Amino acid sequence: MIQSTQPIKALLKVWESERLITPLDRHFALEMAQLHKIKLHKTEHADHTYSELFLLICALLSRQLSQQHTCLPIHQIMLDNPMQEPISNCQILCSHNEIIEILAQFNAISSPGLEQASSPSTPIILDNGDLYLQRYYQFETQVASYLTLLADVEINEQPTEINHTRSTLEMLFPQSDEMGATDFDWQKIATATAFTKRLAVITGGPGTGKTTTVTKLLFLLTQQAAMTIRLVAPTGKAAARLSESIKASKVRLKMELAPFADQIDLTSLSRVPEEASTLHRLLGVIPNSPKFRHHKDNPLRLDLLVVDEASMVDLPMMHKLLSALPTHARLILLGDQDQLASVEAGAVLADICAGLKQKNTRTNASDAKWQMRYSSDYAGYLSTLSGFDLSPFISQSPKIGDSLCMLMHSHRFKGDAGIGQLAGAVNNSDKGRIMQVWQTGYDELLWIEHLKTNAGNSGLDALLTQAVEHYRRYLEMAKDDNKDASEIIDCYNEFRVLCAMRAGEYGVDGINQGVTAALKQAKLISADTEFYPGRPVIIQSNDYNLGLFNGDIGLILPDDLNTVSDHLAQDGDTAKHSARLMAHFIQADGSILKVLPARLPSHDTCFAMTVHKSQGSEFANVALVLPIWPSPAQKQLLTKELVYTAITRAKLHFTCLGSQAVFEHASLQATQRSSGLARRLWG
Numbered sequence: 001m002i003q004s005t006q007p008i009k010a011l012l013k014v015w016e017s018e019r020l021i022t023p024l025d026r027h028f029a030l031e032m033a034q035l036h037k038i039k040l041h042k043t044e045h046a047d048h049t050y051s052e053l054f055l056l057i058c059a060l061l062s063r064q065l066s067q068q069h070t071c072l073p074i075h076q077i078m079l080d081n082p083m084q085e086p087i088s089n090c091q092i093l094c095s096h097n098e099i100i101e102i103l104a105q106f107n108a109i110s111s112p113g114l115e116q117a118s119s120p121s122t123p124i125i126l127d128n129g130d131l132y133l134q135r136y137y138q139f140e141t142q143v144a145s146y147l148t149l150l151a152d153v154e155i156n157e158q159p160t161e162i163n164h165t166r167s168t169l170e171m172l173f174p175q176s177d178e179m180g181a182t183d184f185d186w187q188k189i190a191t192a193t194a195f196t197k198r199l200a201v202i203t204g205g206p207g208t209g210k211t212t213t214v215t216k217l218l219f220l221l222t223q224q225a226a227m228t229i230r231l232v233a234p235t236g237k238a239a240a241r242l243s244e245s246i247k248a249s250k251v252r253l254k255m256e257l258a259p260f261a262d263q264i265d266l267t268s269l270s271r272v273p274e275e276a277s278t279l280h281r282l283l284g285v286i287p288n289s290p291k292f293r294h295h296k297d298n299p300l301r302l303d304l305l306v307v308d309e310a311s312m313v314d315l316p317m318m319h320k321l322l323s324a325l326p327t328h329a330r331l332i333l334l335g336d337q338d339q340l341a342s343v344e345a346g347a348v349l350a351d352i353c354a355g356l357k358q359k360n361t362r363t364n365a366s367d368a369k370w371q372m373r374y375s376s377d378y379a380g381y382l383s384t385l386s387g388f389d390l391s392p393f394i395s396q397s398p399k400i401g402d403s404l405c406m407l408m409h410s411h412r413f414k415g416d417a418g419i420g421q422l423a424g425a426v427n428n429s430d431k432g433r434i435m436q437v438w439q440t441g442y443d444e445l446l447w448i449e450h451l452k453t454n455a456g457n458s459g460l461d462a463l464l465t466q467a468v469e470h471y472r473r474y475l476e477m478a479k480d481d482n483k484d485a486s487e488i489i490d491c492y493n494e495f496r497v498l499c500a501m502r503a504g505e506y507g508v509d510g511i512n513q514g515v516t517a518a519l520k521q522a523k524l525i526s527a528d529t530e531f532y533p534g535r536p537v538i539i540q541s542n543d544y545n546l547g548l549f550n551g552d553i554g555l556i557l558p559d560d561l562n563t564v565s566d567h568l569a570q571d572g573d574t575a576k577h578s579a580r581l582m583a584h585f586i587q588a589d590g591s592i593l594k595v596l597p598a599r600l601p602s603h604d605t606c607f608a609m610t611v612h613k614s615q616g617s618e619f620a621n622v623a624l625v626l627p628i629w630p631s632p633a634q635k636q637l638l639t640k641e642l643v644y645t646a647i648t649r650a651k652l653h654f655t656c657l658g659s660q661a662v663f664e665h666a667s668l669q670a671t672q673r674s675s676g677l678a679r680r681l682w683g
């Protein structure tokens with residue numbers, strides 16, 4: 001059944017030392033094998049082989065979760081070898097069907113729907129050829145059923161109200177001169193969708209008008225009835241950006257609607273909320289507990305919830321959120337399905353959108369197109385409301401299709417702008433187009449090649465010079481006691497170095513050291529002390545008492561001693577010594593949170609940060625650093641979603657330090673997250 005150079009127990013140790021699995025994966029497997037006796041089967045010899053298989057399966061399942069997959073598809077371990085690495089020294093020799101049969105016999109594994117002695121409370125579940133840990137199986141199946149239930153509910157109006165909604169939509173979305181007779185205004189259709197469904201998922205790349213659309217929708221809804229609306233995002237930074245965008249969008253809407261002031265009640269615009277909070281704050285963090293105050297038995301008190309940057313929400317968090325939603329509430333998910341998936345397990349937004357992906361039948365490649373899929377009844381209703389004939393998009397698909405809307409036209413990146421062109425080419429994994437875009441010589445794009453010689457890397461030197469020039473202005477402002485902290489932070493946020501990797505010379509650690517040394521040499525910082533004016537810090541763990549969360553970024557800046565609050569200054573000598581300097585963090589509501597540096601939870605310098613941590617943020621100028629010679633493990637992490645996310649963080653200018661081979665490799669490799677959610681939603 002298994003061909004292996006040594007017993008699996010010993011092999012797991014080898015894999016751990018080779019970093020193919022983590023110590024946790026190996027311990028989990030050993031623990032499981034000890035806790036769950038393998039069901040005796042036929043002969044002594046078979047028993048031994050079965051325990052070997054069980055050990056192996058448990059280690060691989062745990063490894064899947066540490067790599068952010070939700071499950072372990074059995075067919076994946078039936079290939080050449082379970083690790084798909086040339087050094088793994090182990091092969092499963094039986095067929096796919098045989099192994100499914102064998103797994104079904106283990107006491108610790110059960111299949112839903114199969115009647116057997118072991119209840120579905122077994123620690124491992126085998127479903128449709130995929131193995132799950134019980135907890136993740138529950139998360140996935142419950143998220144699927146919550147979403148399906150929400151998508152099923154249509155909020156139908158009386159015929160008289162339909163006419164009113166239709167005419168308000170026409171005022172909100174007047175036909176633009178640029179639109180041809182056969183064009184669709186997907187923002188208008190998305191608004192009509194979210195107006196008539198309990199669940200709406202509005203996706204699109206940067207600047208496609210997600211916030212504009214949701215602001216118009218909230219205006220439409222607040223005209224009808226008073227409702228409690230909450231806006232949230234997964235991180236503080238993303239929540240602050242959502243607040244800003246909604247505010248700006250309301251100002252634009254007020255101007256756009258001014259000509260209709262006699263037909264429409266503009267005062268309800270003030271009822272559209274502007275303040276956004278984090279998901280954690282909404283759900284109510286309980287210090288030192290993984291549980292939240294709000295859950296199924298203590299639901300949130302709201303009528304409508306808008307979740308921005310939904311691609312960052314992982315499966316367990318989505319489960320917590322959906323469980324806490326009151327039964328009558330509407331849910332709107334906003335996000336970019338092409339961005340990096342969540343840091344933890346799952347790719348919920350991508351799975352929700354998966355059914356709209358049309359494979360390119362000519363190339364069968366990943367340059368997939370998206371196509372809306374409506375049920376016949378709903379397409380008719382939506383056509384009446386929006387005024388667009390949606391019959392070309394009718395399809396025999398599950399109800400979830402009715403809740404989805406994709407915005408594909410970016411109003412931020414004009415069609416011929418370099419950043420938009422590069423982002424599109426990378427997103428489509430279009431190798432030829434990527435080369436063409438780089439060779440066009442757009443003003444907004446700069447390529448720096450790694451040129452490593454014995455004397456150093458001149459490419460890296462060029463990047464560090466760019467970093468010094470960009471950071472110069474805010475660092476000079478930081479030395480001025482009279483400058484406003486928000487102004488300095490805004491200036492710091494105009495540029496950021498993003499790294500694909502954490503460790504190594506070209507990872508966050510190495511680049512932060514390089515930038516710090518270069519800034520010191522340019523006499524912009526005096527990094528002799530740990531905390532110096534202008535040092536940017538990124539928080540690495542949550543501190544609920546201080547209100548600081550993993551990923552929050554602040555600046556160490558001089559502070560007026562009088563403003564240091566007593567409870568912060570009582571920490572003895574260390575605190576007093578550094579009281580002139582405080583870490584300043586902009587909060588979601590625009591206020592500044594000040595914390596004594598000595599009180600900061602674990603943190604790092606943040607001249608450079610990972611692309612992952614940059615999700616939900618935007619900078620005028622971005623420089624991406626790719627590794628020069630990535631290891632096989634690093635190569636797996638270099639994906640088109642990572643490069644696309646980095647490019648789309650830039651508003652004005654994008655630089656890449658890399659080599660053509662590595663950029664191409666990353667742009668052609670799509671993230672694969674094993675999950676059964678798309679199948680459960682779309683069948």
Ligand SMILES: Nc1ncnc2c1ncn2[C@@H]1O[C@H](COP(=O)(O)OP(=O)(O)OP(=O)(O)O)[C@@H](O)[C@H]1O
Binds near residue numbers: 206209
């Ligand atoms: N239909 C439209 N016509 C013209 N400009 C538009 C339209 N929709 C949005 N815009 C403009 O495009 C810009 C981006 O819009 P918006 O912030 O709504 O996009 P977004 O998808 O939320 O962006 P992001 O994902 O970056 O947050 C804004 O300046 C907005 O005024």
